[in-house]
Amino acid sequence: MTATVETGLWQLDPTASAVAVRHKSVWGLVTVKGTFTGVSGRGEVAADGTAAGTLVIDAASLDTKNKKRDDHLRSADFLDAANHPEITFAVRGAERGAGDSVRVDGQLTVRGISRPQQVTAKLVSADTEGLTLETEFQVIREEFGITFNQMRMMGGPTTVTATLRFTRAAA
Known part of the structure; x- marks a missing residue:
């Protein structure tokens, strides 16, 4: 797909x-x-x-369909949502690649710790009313102070997937 992304302000549509x-x-x-x-x-x-832009995630909104596990993941052992209620991804730049790929350079902040994060997204659709991006990338949780690992049960990276639909925003 080759699409032109319109200039201007864009607002994330949380329902999509x-x-x-x-x-x-x-x-x-x-x-x-x-x-x-x-x-x-x-x-x-x-x-x-x-x-440029910012994606904001409510850390306490994590839902794994298991209340006890969700409470633990929101605790100081993991996301520490009480002290760090937001996870943010601040986009510092985005560059169109071949076809529908977009290289996004940003700053990921989890638990108050910020690290540069580069992701490759796919521009799924773009028109005058909206645009949709999809991405999948990995995060090393220890880089953000998430070191809880009882009996060494949790090794390796965490995979993040996102489908982000943006619509025109009022100026």
Whole structure:
């Protein structure tokens, strides 16, 4: 697909967007999956084609369909949502690649710790009313101070998947 992304302000449509995580636990035998139900964001595409914006995730909105596990993941052992209620991805730049790929350079902040994060997204659709991006990338949780690992059951990276639908925003 070759589409032109219109310049201007864009608002994340939370009803058409999803951010999910999955992580292997129990020595890689079980995959824990969860979805963040509280997601918001804004972005701007400038006339020169550069893009910037911020995606904000409510850390306490993580839902794995298991209340006890969700409470633990929101605790200080993991996301520490009481002290760090937001996970943010601040886009510093985005560059169109071949076809429908977009390289996004940003800053991921989890538990108050920020790290550069580069992701490759796929531009699924773009028109004058909206645009949709899909991406999947991995995060090393220890880089964000998430070191809880009882009996060394949780090794390896956490995979983040996102479908983000943006619509025109009022100036």
